[in-house]
Amino acid sequence: MEFATWNVNSLKVRLPQVLDWLQNNPVDVLCLQELKLDQEFFPQQALEDAGYHCAWYGQKTYNGVAILTRQPLKPEAVQSGIPEHEDPQRRVIAATVGDLRVICAYFVNGEALDSAKYPYKLAWLAALHGYLQQQLAQYDGRVVLLGDFNIAPDDLDVHDPLAWKDKVLCSEPERAWFRRMIDLGFSDSFRLFHPQAPEYSWWDYRAAMFRRNLGMRIDHILLGSGLLSRATDCRIDKTPRGWERPSDHAPVVLTLD
């Protein structure tokens, strides 16, 4: 069974690429972030026709997340947003797929440590942490958290750790929240299979950063302890980042037995 996450930076623009990628990578579950479209404009028919059932939580202009499941799998018991956490920004959707719980999240960017968006990010991380704790208990550790975390957990995940030291995405409080998620029993899937690989999942559009492979690993798949023994592979697919008019993020793919 394969699970993937991909920040598409506008599903309207990237729909042809998503369909193309799914043709060659018929994963069982695909989590999308930054749909940038209102709930009513989600391209449900095109994705159904491509063989996927969908649950989505859309928003005009910014944010928006979706869970796609390969038919006949269906997203069930869908929860949009973090329960009891009021937030005008639509960043989280969760669904039960088979016997496991899938949580798709577009983490807050935060902009900079002195921005008002940074404390919002830390408060959001605290709320998500509480939700994860509850979901792990409810689903007996059979939880997968996939998404754009906007956190580079380690200097190994950053092309220029000195330049990024104590900057947003790399700051100690953000990394501490990532560790607290790991402390709940989650594993960083990519690092299970590539403990030392300096690979990235995002490259700035500017200054030919992708061509020079100057990026960061900020898109992750965290595997609940109840699923750890089933994991067999995790990889970052750089291919779509090299296409015409790409998203600035690459898909990350996890394989479970």
Added chain:
DNA sequence: ATGGCTGCTTTGAGCAGA
């Protein structure tokens, strides 16, 4: 190099991303 691109927005300069 505090910009560089890209997508979006009551269309066009400004915001946001990371």
